[in-house]
Amino acid sequence: MAIKPVEPPSSSRADVTSAERLIGKGWVQGVALVMIFGFFVMGILAYRTYTASMPMPDKVATESGRVVFTGEDVTRGQEIFQARGLQEYGSIVGHGAYLGPDYTADYLRRATDDVAAQLRAGGMTDTHNAVVEEFRTNRYNPDTGTLMFTDRQATAFDNITAHYAAFFGEDSTKYGLLPKLITDPTEIHDLTAFFAWTAWAAAAERPGHSYSYTNNWPAEPRVDNGPTAQLVVWSALSLVMLLGGTGIMFAVYGRWSQKIGWQSSEAPILSFRQPGEVALTRSQRATIWFFAIVSVLFLAQALLGAAVQHYRAELSNFFGLDLAALLPYNLARTWHLQLALLWPAAAFLAGGIFLTPFIARREPKRQHWLAYGLLGALVVVVVGSLITEALSIYGLVPSGSLFSQQWEYLDLPRLWQVLLTVGMFLWIIIIWRGMRDRLRGEAKTNMPWVFLFAGLAIPAFYAVGLLAGSDTHLTVADFWRFWVVHLWVEDFLELFTTVMVAYIFVMLGVVSQRIALGVIFLDVILYSAGGVIGTMHHLYFSGTPVEHMALGAFFSAAEVIPLTFLTIEAWAFLQLGSRQRAGDTKPFPHRWAVMFLVAVGFWNFVGAGIFGFLINLPIVSYYQIGTALTANHGHAAMMGVYGMLAVGLAMFAFRYVIPSQKWPERWARISFWCLNIGLAWMVFASLLPLGVIQLYHSVNQGYFEARSLGFLTQPGNALLEWLRLPGDVIFIVGGILPFIWISWQALRHFRYGETADELPENPLYTEIPATPVKEAP
Numbered sequence: 001m002a003i004k005p006v007e008p009p010s011s012s013r014a015d016v017t018s019a020e021r022l023i024g025k026g027w028v029q030g031v032a033l034v035m036i037f038g039f040f041v042m043g044i045l046a047y048r049t050y051t052a053s054m055p056m057p058d059k060v061a062t063e064s065g066r067v068v069f070t071g072e073d074v075t076r077g078q079e080i081f082q083a084r085g086l087q088e089y090g091s092i093v094g095h096g097a098y099l100g101p102d103y104t105a106d107y108l109r110r111a112t113d114d115v116a117a118q119l120r121a122g123g124m125t126d127t128h129n130a131v132v133e134e135f136r137t138n139r140y141n142p143d144t145g146t147l148m149f150t151d152r153q154a155t156a157f158d159n160i161t162a163h164y165a166a167f168f169g170e171d172s173t174k175y176g177l178l179p180k181l182i183t184d185p186t187e188i189h190d191l192t193a194f195f196a197w198t199a200w201a202a203a204a205e206r207p208g209h210s211y212s213y214t215n216n217w218p219a220e221p222r223v224d225n226g227p228t229a230q231l232v233v234w235s236a237l238s239l240v241m242l243l244g245g246t247g248i249m250f251a252v253y254g255r256w257s258q259k260i261g262w263q264s265s266e267a268p269i270l271s272f273r274q275p276g277e278v279a280l281t282r283s284q285r286a287t288i289w290f291f292a293i294v295s296v297l298f299l300a301q302a303l304l305g306a307a308v309q310h311y312r313a314e315l316s317n318f319f320g321l322d323l324a325a326l327l328p329y330n331l332a333r334t335w336h337l338q339l340a341l342l343w344p345a346a347a348f349l350a351g352g353i354f355l356t357p358f359i360a361r362r363e364p365k366r367q368h369w370l371a372y373g374l375l376g377a378l379v380v381v382v383v384g385s386l387i388t389e390a391l392s393i394y395g396l397v398p399s400g401s402l403f404s405q406q407w408e409y410l411d412l413p414r415l416w417q418v419l420l421t422v423g424m425f426l427w428i429i430i431i432w433r434g435m436r437d438r439l440r441g442e443a444k445t446n447m448p449w450v451f452l453f454a455g456l457a458i459p460a461f462y463a464v465g466l467l468a469g470s471d472t473h474l475t476v477a478d479f480w481r482f483w484v485v486h487l488w489v490e491d492f493l494e495l496f497t498t499v500m501v502a503y504i505f506v507m508l509g510v511v512s513q514r515i516a517l518g519v520i521f522l523d524v525i526l527y528s529a530g531g532v533i534g535t536m537h538h539l540y541f542s543g544t545p546v547e548h549m550a551l552g553a554f555f556s557a558a559e560v561i562p563l564t565f566l567t568i569e570a571w572a573f574l575q576l577g578s579r580q581r582a583g584d585t586k587p588f589p590h591r592w593a594v595m596f597l598v599a600v601g602f603w604n605f606v607g608a609g610i611f612g613f614l615i616n617l618p619i620v621s622y623y624q625i626g627t628a629l630t631a632n633h634g635h636a637a638m639m640g641v642y643g644m645l646a647v648g649l650a651m652f653a654f655r656y657v658i659p660s661q662k663w664p665e666r667w668a669r670i671s672f673w674c675l676n677i678g679l680a681w682m683v684f685a686s687l688l689p690l691g692v693i694q695l696y697h698s699v700n701q702g703y704f705e706a707r708s709l710g711f712l713t714q715p716g717n718a719l720l721e722w723l724r725l726p727g728d729v730i731f732i733v734g735g736i737l738p739f740i741w742i743s744w745q746a747l748r749h750f751r752y753g754e755t756a757d758e759l760p761e762n763p764l765y766t767e768i769p770a771t772p773v774k775e776a777p
Contacts (some may be wrong), residue, residue: 048544055148105220119152168188174315219698276753358507388416425459454492455496464480577767599644603636
C-alpha cells in the first residue's frame with residue numbers, strides 16, 4: 001500500500017509575490033466598463049446641474065420696482081444658514097436635521113397663508129386658485145436676471161422676515177437653540193431671502209413643464225404641489241429594476257456559485273500564531289494609539305447622540321438642566337455627525353497602516369514616526385474643527401470664512417477640510433512607502449496594488465467635497481457634497497472595507513489571493529454599477545432637472561443587489577473567519593473581530609439595503625425626506641457598517657498586543673452583543689416606528705405638519721422617543737465602555753511581544769503538514 005501526503009495548493013498561501021496576474025482580464029474589463037459608464041453619465045449630470053438647475057436671480061423686485069432682495073443677499077443668507085449651524089437644526093429642500101422645520105416648506109406655507117389672508121382682506125372668499133396662480137406662475141426673466149414678486153408676495157416676505165427675527169432673536173432656549181441666536185436685521189433679511197428663493201423654486205413651474213424646479217416638492221396643497229407622473233413612473237421602474245436585477249443575481253450565483261464568493265476549498269490545515277508569537281513593527285504598535293483615541297471619540301459621539309435624542313423627547317428640559325444654554329441642539333448634532341464620520345475614518349487609517357507591514361513583510365526606517373505624525377495631525381484636525389464649529393455657531397467667527405461651519409456632513413470649516421484632505425493623502429504616502437518594495441514585484445491587478453488603489457480613492461473622493469463651498473449655488477453644492485456622502489461613504493469606503501476584510505483572510509491563510517481578488521472585483525462591479533449613478537437619489541428635490549431623479553431612482557435600486565449577495569455569502573464568510581482545522585490545540589484568535597465583520601454584513605443588508613431602499617423610492621422620498629425614516633437608515637447603515645467594521649479592526653489589532661492570559665474575552669463578547677442589541681433597539685423600537693408614523697402623517701396631513709414641533713412632541717411620538725433610552729443605555733454602557741476598557745488594556749501592553757522590521761512569509765499562521773492518507777488496496 002502506497003502512502004502519499006495531501007499537499008495544499010501553493011496558490012492558497014498568503015505569500016504569493018509575482019508579476020503574474022492572478023485575476024482574469026474579464027474582471028478588469030468589467031470594472032473598467034462599469035466605472036467609465038458610471039462616471040461618463042455623472043459627467044453629463046454635472047453639466048446639467050450647472051446649466052439646468054433652479055436659477056439664481058440677480059435681483060428679486062416687485063411690479064412697482066421695489067427690490068425685495070438680490071442674489072448676493074441669497075448667497076449671504078446661505079452662508080449664515082451654514083455658519084450658525086441651522087442645517088444641523090432644520091433642513092433646506094429636505095436636507096439637514098430634523099428637530100427644526102424644513103425652511104423651504106416652512107417659508108412656502110407661511111407665504112401662501114399670508115397671501116391668502118391679503119386676498120381675503122380684499123374681499124375674495126375662495127382664495128385657493130388665486131394663490132396657486134400667484135405662486136406657480138414663473139416670473140423669472142433669464143435675459144435680465146430679474147425675478148418678479150407680486151406686491152402681495154413682497155408683503156409676505158416682509159412679514160415672514162419679522163417672524164424669523166422673532167424666532168431666532170428670542171431670548172430663550174425653548175426651541176433648543178442659543179438665546180438671541182441671530183439678532184442682526186441684515187442677517188435675518190438675508191437668511192429669509194435664502195429661504196424665500198428655495199420656496200419660490202419649489203412652487204414656480206419649470207419652463208416648458210407643469211411641475212416646479214424641485215419636481216413639485218414639498219407636498220403642499222396650497223400651491224397644488226403633488227407627486228408628478230415622473231415620480232410615480234420611476235418608482236415603479238425602480239421596483240422592476242430591483243426584482244429583475246435580484247433574479248439575475250440569483251441565476252448567476254446558482255450557475256457559478258462554486259467559482260465566485262468566499263470559498264476555502266484550497267485552504268490548507270493551519271495553526272494560527274497566538275499573541276506574543278506574532279512580531280509587530282513599530283508603526284503597527286503606533287496604531288494602537290489610533291484605536292485608543294478612536295474608542296474615546298466613539299464614546300463622545302454616542303453621548304452627543306443621546307443628548308440630541310433627548311431634545312426630541314423633551315425639548316426644554318434635560319433632567320432639570322437647561323441643556324441648550326450650554327450645548328444647543330445644532331452644536332450637539334454638528335459634533336455628533338462629524339464624529340460619526342471621523343472616528344470610523346480614523347480607524348480605517350489605522351487599519352491600513354496596521355495591515356501594510358503584513359503585506360510588505362518589512363518596514364522602512366522611521367515609518368513609525370510618520371504614523372505618530374499622522375496621529376498628531378488627526379488630533380489637531382478633530383479638536384480644531386470641533387472648536388471652530390462651536391465658535392461659528394456662537395457667532396464668534398464671520399460666516400463664509402475659513403473658520404465658519406459648512407454644509408451638513410461637511411460641517412468642518414474649510415481650513416480643516418483642506419487639512420484633513422492633505423492628511424489623508426499623507427496617509428497614502430505612508431502606505432505606499434511601506435509597500436513600495438512589494439509593489440515592484442506585483443502585477444497592477446494583484447492584491448497589494450488593489451489595496452493601494454482602494455486606499456487612494458478615500459482622499460481623492462473626499463477632496464471632491466471641496467467643490468461645495470459655502471457660497472456655491474445650493475443645487476451645485478448638493479451635487480458635489482453628496483459625492484462625499486454617497487460615493488465616498490457608500491461606494492469607495494465600501495470598496496476599501498472589502499479589500500481590507502479580504503486581505504485579513506488572505507493573511508490568516510483561509511483564502512487564496514485569487515479568491516480574494518475575485519470577491520473584490522465582483523464587489524466593485526456590483527457596488528459601482530448602481531452606486532455611482534445612484535448618488536443622484538439624494539438630489540430628487542434639490543432643484544436639478546428630472547433626469548437626476550430618473551437615473552438616481554433606477555440605479556439606486558440596483559444598490560440593494562450586492563447587499564443581497566453579501567447576505568447569501570454571510571454563512572460562508574462566517575465559516576471562513578472561525579475555521580479551526582485542528583492540527584494543534586491553538587485557538588483561532590480573532591473570533592470577535594470576525595463576529596464584528598459578520599455584523600457588518602448583517603447591517604449592510606438591513607440598514608443600507610432594506611432601510612435605504614425604503615426611503616430611496618422617489619414616491620416614498622417625496623413624503624418622508626427629512627423624517628425619522630432618514631435617520632433610521634443613517635444610523636443602521638453608518639454605525640452598523642462602518643462603526644462595526646472600525647471596532648472589528650481595532651479588535652484584530654488589539655489581539656496581538658494584549659497577552660493571551662490577559663485578553664478580556666468576556667468584555668469583548670459583552671461589547672459585541674450590546675453594540676448590536678443597542679443599535680437594533682434604537683432602530684426597531686424607536687426610529688422605524690416613529691418614521692412610519694411620520695410618513696403616514698406626511699401623506700395624510702401634509703409634509704409641513706409632519707415636520708412641525710407640534711407633531712413631534714405629541715404624547716404618542718414622545719413616548720416612542722423615550723423608548724429609545726434603554727437601547728442607548730445598552731449601547732453606551734454595555735457596548736462602548738467595555739470597548740474602551742479593551743482599548744486601555746491594549747494601550748498598556750502595546751509594546752508586548754517581539755518588535756521587528758522584517759516579518760516572516762506568513763506572519764499570522766503556519767501550515768501543518770497533512771496526515772498521510774493510506775490509499776485503498
